[in-house]
Amino acid sequence: MALSKQITPATWLNRFMAWAKAAGYHVGEHPAYGGVTPGVHTRGSWHNDGLAADINKNGPRERAELVHAMTVAASFGLAVIFARDGVVGVARNHQGHLHVDVGEWSNYGDGNVRAARGDAKVWNLQGAVHLDGADRDNLYGPNTDKRLYALAASSTHGGGRHPYGVKFTQDVVGARTDGKWGGASRSAHDAAVADAQRALGVHDDGVWGSATDRAWRLVRKLYGR
Template sequence: MALSKQVTPTSSLNRFMAWAKAAGYHVGEHPAYGGVTAAVHTAGSWHLDGLAADINKNGPRERVDLIHAMTVARSFGLAVIFARDGVVGVARNHQGHLHVDVGEWSNYGAGNVRSTRGDAKVWALQGAVHLDGADRDNLYGPNTDKRLYALAASSAHGGGRHPYGAQFTQDVVGARQDGKWGGASRSAHDDAVQDAQRALGVRDDGVWGPATDKAWRLVRKAYGR
């Protein structure tokens, strides 16, 4: 598979590798994880630039574990190569390990396909609650859930509460973090709610009500929250 342009932040790859390591996978062929084998990955390889890595996990469930890792990698918006569906093209050389990179093409075993950019709904929700940089990773995790909970709780429907403090809620909505929940904070809150509603596919009136709350809880349920 010819290398293409980078479409996913390097930080997303770094976060995925950290997840894989913590989950018991072996992360290799990356400068920060044991270096790169020059005889295998020659000049021009993204492995040498820290833009790709190989994932292994030996054991009786190796294939199942690698398919799970592939799913997680895709949720981060990463390109993957693994012989899940066959051995067409470069997938034939990736039957015992998973390749991940920041490019635009994946191969699940049946030929090249454009890579997913992760969960578009989660990406949009993370933007609504002002996550950025390495924290905006397409993955609905504890940080994303906490910020959306704060957004919901601070609405009239949620009781106008600030479970993590007013300053935290102000950070969530993109307002000045002075701890004083006034008109500017309320206006920023309504704008953030409107962005979240667009991500959730409900009426974007800037008011967090029952329909918005239900749509958000369905997303939470889908991610085991």
């Protein structure tokens, strides 16, 4: 695939690579992950500029794991080359690994298509409820939804409840998990709410109210929750 214009900040590639590493994938052909193999990529390649990387994961579920990583990469707005749907064009050389970059074209095996445009909202919501490593995948799934529900429920607006236990809520807000919901936990809760509000695009006053609740429910609806 010829180099196209960059449409995604390198920060999102860095975040994806950090996720991939935490999820047990091998990240390579990038200056920060073992360097770029001489002769494999041309000197003008985005690999050498830190704007592309190769991802693989050996094992009996290799293909399924790579398809999942492709979905995560697309959620970050990254272009992907992988022979998921065939071997048209450059995809024929990417049957056992993903190529990811910050450009505008992907190829899933049946020709070039426009790369997905990433959305920082889920990534930032996952950060607000203290998901990290392999769990912070920029995909709004049941774990993310559960933690946001716990955050909402523990607010005054939500009735000050802890549907999964106090320790779980404390983990969500980044407080000490001692099972005692005191001043430190409430302060951590308000800070987590403010982070979530910034991700949702509402006033970040640290108070989960009706406006925050509506914005969150729109996100839930968007992702089929």
